[in-house]
Amino acid sequence: MIEVKNLSKRYGDFVAVDDVSFTCKPGRVTGFLGPNGAGKSTTMRIITGLTPAGAGTATINGVAYHDIPNPSTHVGVLLDASAQHAGRTGAEILRLSAMTIGAPLSRVDEALAMVSLTQEEASRRVRNYSLGMRQRLGIANALIGDPQVLILDEPANGLDPAGIHWMRTLLREYADRGGAVLLSSHLLHEIEIIADDLVVIGHGRIVAQGTKEELLAGTGAVVRGADRNHLGTALQASGVAFHDRQDGGFAVEQTPEVVGKIALDAGVHLVELRGGDGARLEEMFLQLTQQTQREQPSTQGVQ
Numbered sequence: 001m002i003e004v005k006n007l008s009k010r011y012g013d014f015v016a017v018d019d020v021s022f023t024c025k026p027g028r029v030t031g032f033l034g035p036n037g038a039g040k041s042t043t044m045r046i047i048t049g050l051t052p053a054g055a056g057t058a059t060i061n062g063v064a065y066h067d068i069p070n071p072s073t074h075v076g077v078l079l080d081a082s083a084q085h086a087g088r089t090g091a092e093i094l095r096l097s098a099m100t101i102g103a104p105l106s107r108v109d110e111a112l113a114m115v116s117l118t119q120e121e122a123s124r125r126v127r128n129y130s131l132g133m134r135q136r137l138g139i140a141n142a143l144i145g146d147p148q149v150l151i152l153d154e155p156a157n158g159l160d161p162a163g164i165h166w167m168r169t170l171l172r173e174y175a176d177r178g179g180a181v182l183l184s185s186h187l188l189h190e191i192e193i194i195a196d197d198l199v200v201i202g203h204g205r206i207v208a209q210g211t212k213e214e215l216l217a218g219t220g221a222v223v224r225g226a227d228r229n230h231l232g233t234a235l236q237a238s239g240v241a242f243h244d245r246q247d248g249g250f251a252v253e254q255t256p257e258v259v260g261k262i263a264l265d266a267g268v269h270l271v272e273l274r275g276g277d278g279a280r281l282e283e284m285f286l287q288l289t290q291q292t293q294r295e296q297p298s299t300q301g302v303q
């Protein structure tokens, strides 16, 4: 389990991480989400002992990273998939890691199999790897010490949709075996697919955290009736706040239970009733992203 408590970090006058607290639990994949420059990498670097904290603490199973003996057997870390010796083969990199941490060399083939890199690919030099292959090698390297905790900075970067699906399966199985995973991303949809819990950061501060369901559901329900007008009249009569959706349904500021009861009482035939679609999280995330955007796309020269 990773525990971050009241973590802060300044660079001169600039506050990169501002009183950040969260936990990343065993059996769960925690997505650390925020736009570019939000403070994700800095937080991860503090957790892994690469950057000293200005204030606060970060521990892994109750111990600060630099106090963990042979840390790679407890925590697997991938912060930059390109930070590998380009002239070495993938297999060489994994063998060196295994030897350094005292893991059996049999772990090399196991780790390669876990990330679906073939022996032929592992025998190529890293300079000839695609970004997706580097990410897989980086994850294999993180897994080689058979750690209970994984910390991955933007691991889905460079992966195609099939690669993202593969990573989701890998991390899901890892968490189901009791592992704790912290992974960062600046893409809401990417992390939505993979994570169980979400920690959202903007300008160095946590702006939302909770389970994915809690955050994506927001409040409200989406409902569609066989007869649109009949449903609209029933909602109006009940006094709940709602608005039209483009698909012919309604977004209602009430729980699906309450909306279902309104429809039942009015004898409305429903064809769809579900929790809200996370529009609030998306809106909040877009706002954060816009605030941190340095350049707006220019339309100059476009006819």
Ligand SMILES: Nc1ncnc2c1ncn2[C@@H]1O[C@H](COP(=O)(O)OP(=O)(O)OP(=O)(O)O)[C@@H](O)[C@H]1O
Pocket: 011, 016, 034, 035, 036, 037, 038, 039, 040, 041, 042, 043, 186
């Ligand atoms: N060594 C440093 N010196 C000065 N400023 C720094 C340093 N490291 C990070 N920062 C600043 O701290 C802020 C947070 O950076 P960080 O890399 O943690 O963001 P991030 O959320 O990981 O972004 P990205 O998604 O782009 O990787 C940025 O404004 C960055 O410029």
